[in-house]
Amino acid sequence: MTNYRRIYTPGATWFFTVNIAKRRNNRLLVENIDVLRTAFYDVKKKHPFRIEAAVIMPDHLHCLWTLPPGDVNYSMRWGQIKGRFSSHIDTGESISKSRKKRRERGLWQRRFWTHLITDQDDFNRHVDYVHWNPVKHGWVCQVADWPHSSFFKFVKMGVYPMTWGHSGEFDFDAGE
Numbered sequence: 001m002t003n004y005r006r007i008y009t010p011g012a013t014w015f016f017t018v019n020i021a022k023r024r025n026n027r028l029l030v031e032n033i034d035v036l037r038t039a040f041y042d043v044k045k046k047h048p049f050r051i052e053a054a055v056i057m058p059d060h061l062h063c064l065w066t067l068p069p070g071d072v073n074y075s076m077r078w079g080q081i082k083g084r085f086s087s088h089i090d091t092g093e094s095i096s097k098s099r100k101k102r103r104e105r106g107l108w109q110r111r112f113w114t115h116l117i118t119d120q121d122d123f124n125r126h127v128d129y130v131h132w133n134p135v136k137h138g139w140v141c142q143v144a145d146w147p148h149s150s151f152f153k154f155v156k157m158g159v160y161p162m163t164w165g166h167s168g169e170f171d172f173d174a175g176e
Contacts, residue, residue: 007116008072013052015126017113018078019060021106027058028107030148032089036061039084047077053127056148057137062130064117074114082108127154132165142166 020028029036033056040051049071054063067074086107117123131154134146143151143165154160 007114009116010072011067011069012072013064013066013117013123014074015062015064015113015115015117015130016074016078017060017062018082019109019112021109024059028089029056029061030058032085033148035088036085039081039088042084043077043080047073047080049074049077051150052123053130053150053154055130055133055146055150057133057139062133064123064126064130078112127159131160135165 020026036056044051048068050066052064052066055061065074065077089107115126117126131143131149131151134140134149135143140146142163143149143160144155144162151160151164155162155164
């Protein structure tokens with residue numbers, strides 16, 4: 001069995017990619033966006049963290065979080081977000097013996113991609129990647145057309161013009 005190693009740095013900022021289990025032709029996350037928002041809200045209330053940037057795609061999501069000083073437990077937070085979301089969704093999916101044993105529904109992939117943000121340039125590139133993702137996957141032609149994103153918060157803060165991502169290619173790969 002593979003032994004996954006995670007880096008845990010207290011109070012750090014992290015980039016995450018989290019996928020649903022069956023991604024093909026699946027719009028589960030955007031069709032249940034309010035359930036997902038509530039799951040995030042409930043977990044943030046009990047175990048605080050700051051969402052720096054986020055995009056919710058039909059079958060996966062990307063976000064950057066900053067944990068409180070001294071806190072390293074992003075895995076617990078993801079487990080709770082996934083669990084709260086799953087408990088409110090009825091998809092009728094079949095659940096393997098392995099997932100039953102672990103008390104998992106099977107809506108989410110077990111693992112998730114993490115990247116420790118190392119500096120401001122790294123942060124900026126990952127924020128750009130988050131916001132460019134709907135264009136990358138062909139869901140929209142320009143970033144401003146995707147409603148499930150923190151892009152508009154960044155426009156309001158003056159980081160991006162509303163036309164950012166309107167044309168051209170974005171050449172950064174987040175490694176996930």
